[in-house]
Each structure stands twice: as C-alpha cells, then as structure tokens.
Amino acid sequence: MEGYLGRKHDLEGPNKKASNRSWNNLYCVLRNSELTFYKDAKNLALGTPYHGEEPLALRHAICEIAANYKKKKHVFKLRLSNGSEWLFHGKDEEEMLSWLQGVSTA
Numbered sequence: 001m002e003g004y005l006g007r008k009h010d011l012e013g014p015n016k017k018a019s020n021r022s023w024n025n026l027y028c029v030l031r032n033s034e035l036t037f038y039k040d041a042k043n044l045a046l047g048t049p050y051h052g053e054e055p056l057a058l059r060h061a062i063c064e065i066a067a068n069y070k071k072k073k074h075v076f077k078l079r080l081s082n083g084s085e086w087l088f089h090g091k092d093e094e095e096m097l098s099w100l101q102g103v104s105t106a
C-alpha cells in the first residue's frame with residue numbers, strides 16, 4: 001500500500017530522543033515488510049527516497065495506536081526491533097487503521 005502520512009521520528013534508539021523531531025508529510029510505501037518514504041509519488045517513480053533514507057525493516061516491529069500522544073488525532077506508533085520509534089498521522093480514523101493493519105501484518 002502507499003499514500004501520504006505525517007511522520008515524526010520520536011526515538012532513535014532505546015531511551016534516545018531523535019534529534020529531528022518535526023512532523024513531515026511524506027509519501028509512504030509499504031512493500032515486502034519494508035516501509036520506504038518519498039517526498040511525493042514522482043520521487044517514488046524516480047526511485048529517490050526522501051533524504052536518501054534507508055527503508056524501515058518491519059520484521060519484529062510493534063505497531064499500536066499512540067494513545068499517549070494527545071496533540072493530534074489518528075496517530076499510530078511504530079517501534080522497530082532496534083528500539084527506534086516513529087509516529088504516523090493519518091488524515092482520519094479509517095486511513096490510520098488501514099495503515100496500522102498493513103504495517104502490523106507486514
């Protein structure tokens with residue numbers, strides 16, 4: 001699946017806050033148990049990931065609704081096996097839940 005989500009890097013590793021903590025609206029692509037980010041669909045077509053980032057490997061990742069995050073609605077949290085954590089913001093409940101399910105079963 002693919003589409004736009006807001007993304008915020010929360011933790012770089014266990015108990016280590018990410019340095020860049022701002023929200024970005026990115027074109028997200030979920031494929032083969034990996035999540036890759038692009039500035040937009042054109043950059044996906046060009047094969048140019050956002051800021052040259054490596055895809056996130058979703059194996060052994062944990063994904064759940066970010067119940068503690070109160071500043072936005074429709075946010076879910078992804079914790080990777082390396083301890084890094086990311087927040088993702090969908091435009092509505094339905095979009096958030098479909099990504100949550102997709103990422104959880106990847």
Ligand code: I3P
Nearest residue numbers: 008009010017019020021022023069071072
């Ligand atoms: C961050 C930006 C984020 C904010 C984060 C700030 O600043 O304002 O929106 O997260 O707060 O550090 P900058 O863009 O200058 O990097 P929230 O929207 O969740 O508040 P935080 O460090 O408390 O997470």
